Amino acid sequence: MGSKKSRLRLDDQLCFALYAATNALVRAYRPMLAELGLTYPQYLVMLALWQDGTTAIHALAERLQLGSNAVTPLVDKLEAAGFVTRTRGADRRVVLVALTDVGFHLEADVSAAQQSVVCRTGLADRELADLRQELKDLSERIAAAGAVTVDEPS
Template sequence: MATSTKGPGLKLDDQLCFALYAATNAVVRAYRPLLGELGLTYPQYLVMLALWQDGVTAVHDLAARLQLTSSAITPLVDRLETAGFVTRARAADRRIVLVALTETGRLLEDKVAVAQQAVVCRTGLGERDLADLRQELKDLAGRVADDVIAPTD
């Protein structure tokens, strides 16, 4: 294996971003077949998690909760509605679209919990280690997001 003598000596294996990327991909790959059996993709699963936890939610609030744009949420909600897991309705303020679980969507939660527990088991981490890792990642995301400077005109 050749090593470069030019530049600052950046190494892939030393990059936090790559470790996070690889871990994320591994977790999503572990979820994929389990969720697929239930008719969900991983991004749809995230939408459903938010709805199970928060109840009826406006599309723009759902997007903010998942740190996505409303235009990224809309196709996910479209597919979830087609599958019979959610419904959409306009609020009194017609600009606001509310997303609600159907009975089928509510009943899916118990089945998804089994899939989620299977993935947790695959991590090999105990409850305390999982909670610590989750908190570290949330803190990291918050610090990095806080440091991002919004572009000015």
């Protein structure tokens, strides 16, 4: 076992490169968001609300590619911080999340933090757009392929 060369090398794995890049980005955001009273996952919820407006919890979870059970505690914290409110829709089973005035105005401060992280990437606007599109396309191709089991040929 000790002398056989492994065919699987950490440095050759796309998943590890994506994981390391994601961790680096989150670490870059963390202190700036903390000053504004947000965690990175809460920031993602706020981004969706700034873009889409009032949204049902289940739609917010779908938008963030998370389960509703993962989004609800984030919304709880955002509501406690005064950034969002929750109300029931016409269908009482639907919980709507809306920005408060404080949450709406927080976008300007968060925008400055986001621009700082973008500068730290060293990528030009076109390079950022191309990378973002490649990653979106990759996600869609993997999702379209569905779950692959060990027995299936790849």
